[in-house]
Amino acid sequence: MHDKRHSDRPGPTGRDLADLPKAHLHLHFTGSMRQETLAALAAKHGVRLPSALLDADPLRVPANERGWFRFQRLYDAARACVRDADDMRRIVREAAEDDAAEGSGRLEIQVDPTSYAPFVGGITPALEIVLDEARAASAATGTEVAVIVASSRMRHPLEARTLARLAARHAGDGPGEVVGFGLSNDERRGDTQTFAPAFAIARRAGLASLPHGGELLGPSHVHDVLESLHPDRLGHGVRACEDPRLLDRLAAQEIALEVCPASNVSLGVYPEDAQVPLRTLVDAGARVALGADDPLLFRSRLVDQYASARRVHGFSDAELADLARGSIRASLARSGTKARLLAGVDRWIEQPLP
Known part of the structure; x- marks a missing residue:
């Protein structure tokens, strides 16, 4: 299911990227699914899937309303196959397994429990199923799985407050706990400021502010998110490079950018991998955390983003x-977890080239 544009195997002058310890901070619950899992769930529930969800090619749409509609239609079709607790547990477990295989020692997976609530008795049991399986998957794989509860810009801000209160009841920083509160979906929809009360609820509970921003819209939208939602990390944020002063602010305030190159190309923000401003962001001093976003649709997992940085952008080991x-x-892991993973990075770079 890897994107044909990338490879996770070591190159002639590079160490194996799957052995590089890392944290995965931008992965959506439904979008994390393996294609074969989606096909199995569709068969289980008698759902007919669009062929685009089952072919080998990554999604490619224009960065406009029509393109987003196609992306959302496919995403909704995949989400419609998740209809019971076993389905939800399988998605969490397999996401942890896939991350562990790619060297990710910490996964912070994002979920909106509203979508699955009708099948399991409400938003509270929906979230608790994800959290319970996150604990089990953490123990089984060695990759810590924490959860980000995210609201949607497509829904009323009052629903975001309900989700923020739910997230607050499960706040923590360990495996199987809620570490942050997010805001996702089409950046062009909704009024950012109206979601501020929900983020205030989350912050009072000690949760990090983790909204999306600066992918489909440019620097002015990033400014709105900064002023209204006070993010600790910004989902995507690549368009901040269009305003050097804004980029300097993000770097100075150490607001990490969850950069997902495959997403940027698939959603038409940039025409090809080489146009993703990864080098510009890093050279400006921004803290960058590479993420896969929705591998189900973009056909590109976490290690593929590192492979792209190496091959396309010329990053050395x-x-x-x-x-x-x-x-x-930039993760919300405990200090001991961070120290362990950072020590692993040191060991990786100290080993001789293959």
Whole structure:
């Protein structure tokens, strides 16, 4: 299911990227699914899937309303196959297994329990199923799985407050706990400021502010998110490079950017991998954490993002190690977990080239 544009195997002058310890901070619950899992769930529940969800090619749409509609239609079709607790547990377990295989020692997976609530008795049991399986998967794989509860810009801000209160009741920083509160979906929809009360509820509970911003819209939208939601990390944020002063602010305030190159290309923000401003962001001093976003649709997993940084953007192994360190430091893991993973990065870069 890897994107054909990338490879996770070691190159002639590079260490194996699957052995590089890293943290994965931008992965959506439904979008994390393996294609074969989606096909199995569709068969289980008698759901007919669009062929685009089952072919080998990554999604490619224009960065406009029509393109987003196609992306959302496919995402909704996949989500419609998740209809019971076993389905939900399988998704969490397999996401942890896939991350563990790619060197990710910390996964912070994002979920909106509203979508699955009708099948399991409400938003509270929906979230508790995810949290319970996150604990089990953490123990089974060795990859810590924590959860980000995210609201949608497509829904009323009052629903976001309900989700924030639910998230607050499960706040913590360990495996199977809620570490942050997010805001996802089409950046062009909704009024950012109206979601501020929900983020205030989350912050009072000690949860990190983790909204999306600066992918489909440019610097002005990033400014709105900064002023209204006070993010600790910003989902995507790549368009901040269009305003050097804004980029300097993000770097100075150490607001990490969850950069997902495959997403940027698939959603038409940039025409090809080489146009993703990864080098610009890093050279400006921004803290960057590479993420896969929705591998189900973009056909590109976490290690593929590091492979793209190496092959397309010319990052050396030392620079890739720094990207991994940035992801670990930007995570919401406990200090002991961070220290363990950072020590692993040091060991990776110290080993001889293959």
